[in-house]
Amino acid sequence: MDPITFWQIVAAARRADPLAHADALVEGLRELPWPEIVAFQVRFDELVSAANVGDLRAAAHLINGSADAGAFRDFRVWLVARGRDTYERARRDPDSLADELTGDPVDGFGLDTAALRAYESRTGGSDFYARLDRPLTAALLATPDWDHEDRAELARRFPRLSALYPEPADAGE
Numbered sequence: 479m480d481p482i483t484f485w486q487i488v489a490a491a492r493r494a495d496p497l498a499h500a501d502a503l504v505e506g507l508r509e510l511p512w513p514e515i516v517a518f519q520v521r522f523d524e525l526v527s528a529a530n531v532g533d534l535r536a537a538a539h540l541i542n543g544s545a546d547a548g549a550f551r552d553f554r555v556w557l558v559a560r561g562r563d564t565y566e567r568a569r570r571d572p573d574s575l576a577d578e579l580t581g582d583p584v585d586g587f588g589l590d591t592a593a594l595r596a597y598e599s600r601t602g603g604s605d606f607y608a609r610l611d612r613p614l615t616a617a618l619l620a621t622p623d624w625d626h627e628d629r630a631e632l633a634r635r636f637p638r639l640s641a642l643y644p645e646p647a648d649a650g651e
Contacts, residue, residue, distance in 0.1 A: 479517035485562040487518065491592075492561060499559065500588030507596035515600065516609045519593035522558060526590070529554040529569065532622030533635070537572035540632050540643050542583045547619055555586030576638030 491503035507515050530550075538553035539545035545553070557565055560578060567574040597606045624631055633640040 479514060479521050481521070484518060484521045488559060489561050492559070496585050496587055496589075500592055503559070503589060503592040504595045504599070507593055508599050510596075510600075512597055512601050512609075515593050515597045516606070519606075520610060522590070522593065525558045525565065526551065526554045529557055529565070530620045531569070532620045532626070533572050534568065535620055536622045536624075536626035536632065537568070537575060537636060537639060539626050540636060540639050541575070541579065543646075545619075545626070550619060551590075552586045553584060555590040556584045557586075559586060559589040573636040573638050576636075576642055579639070579642055581642045 487506050488503070491499060491506050493499040493502050507518060510518070534554070534557070535545045535550050538550050542549055542553060557568055564575070564578055567577075594606050597609075598604065624635075626632065629640075629645050
């Protein structure tokens, strides 16, 4: 799937409510021929993988309070689903996410399985992952070359995000 079509589908599905967002993405994908649904997932996975960079992992830790494997993947899924502009700005400058956020954690729940759900609905088949024609492998998590749990360093690198996500009052106990 070409990048323009991919980002148009993502933009058309964007909703404020995470569950509505995932449902809208499924509905949009369901309209496509099944090979395009599979191609969407391939592009989605490529972008999630490309966001596996140390500074984004540190930003994810700041925003969600964790950046273990599952939490960081969920963050990257959310990031791709926010759209091209947000994704590309965050790749260059994670602190730019302060323009998108309100101080609440982020959740990509359901967004990474939207293509699967659309494919199964469209075809009735359960062979979606076989159609991806590639092995499912876990990538090593990127780690920043600085201490991403050091609040002073986080504040220096991401001042706007640090203002939105202050250290919890009981964190020093």
